[in-house]
Amino acid sequence: MKIREITLKDLDPEAFIRTQMEALRDTVGEGTAVVALSGGVDSSVVTMLGHRALGSRLKAYFIENGIMRAGEPQAIVAAFKRLGVRVELVDARAQFFRALKGITDPEEKREAITQTFYKTVFGPLVKQSGARFLLQGTNYTDVEETVAGIKRQHNVLAQLGIDTKKVYGYHVLEPVIQLRKTGVRMVGKALGLPKAIYDRPPFPGPALAARVIGAVTPERVTTVRAATRIVEEELSRSGAFQYLAILHEDRVTGIRKGKREFGHQIEVRCWESLDAITGTPTHLSWPVLELLAKRITAEVKGVVSVTYNITPKPPSTIEAV
Ligand code: XMP
Helix, strand or coil, rough: CCCCCCHHHHHHHHHHHHHHHHHHHHHHHCCCEECCCCCHHHHHHHHHHHHHHHHHHHEEEEEEECCCCCCCCHHHHHHHCCCCEEEHCCCCCHHHHHHHHCCCCCHHHHHHHHHHHHHHHHHHHHHHCCEEEEEEECCCCHHHHCCCCCCCCCCCCCCCCCHHHHCCEEEEEEECCCCHHHHHHHHHHHHHCHHHHHHHCCCCCHHHHHCCCCCCCCHHHHHHHHHHHHHHHHHHHHHCCCEEECCCCCEEEEEEECCEEEEEEEEEEEEEEECCCEECCCCCCCHHHHHHHHHHHHCCCCCCEEEEEECECCCCCCCCC
């Protein structure tokens, strides 16, 4: 890879912040830039760096794509308001569901999300705002996995030979591309972000669409969103690297109140990992697993089966799609 990784041993967060702020000021000049904030660690750090470097010349957008977690768009906008950063919420739910309609192949889903995000949504937004630059939180691991052909991370463009200026009409700036997640967290802390943001478990760009096997419809996203909320409530104290719920494509025969119910299956995953390159399933206790099964089948409409993934990465990956 052409990008030089900055390892933890070489990372001085304060110096990194100074260098990146200068680079942003140099590149953007007197112009303006927009930032795509998803509320994840990487994009939050980039938003704060951009805000510090460019002030009101940075316009922050949160794209409500219909595949975020419960209450997430409003919570992120409110959290950044408290930090003095105004974030505009853009309702793009219809565009994303239209683009995802009828697609079941994982890489095609990722491609549909990428095109909707950069072309359909950000193309006009950047143009309207008069900006020439889009800031985003691509990190070193995103690029590595995409270049290796494992998963096309939604936000990797230049390293795939995509000239964003030509294709989408703007340049993409990636201030944390030399860092892995732990490094990004250290920079977030040094920037004064609250722990709840810089220490957040990772969440993928393709959001809940990465956790729906098969068709991504509003109904199926509602199911996985409800299961995700329960998994996050129950496992946030586990100290694990990441924990998630996946909706399977196949249905299975269940029984409820003495009657047959041909229902959905949710798979729970909980990971121990340092950098998301490899991972092992957390040894959750049996009572915790039982509680998850009990709550998910009782509280999520139509779910009759809950499983726990015990496969490490590799050969599994962290997300299902
Ligand atoms: P996988 O599923 O490839 O995930 O083992 C590795 C880590 O990356 C996150 N992930 C993504 N992050 N865009 C992102 O920004 C993506 O397209 C994407 N896909 C997966 C995943 O949650 C895990 O932390």
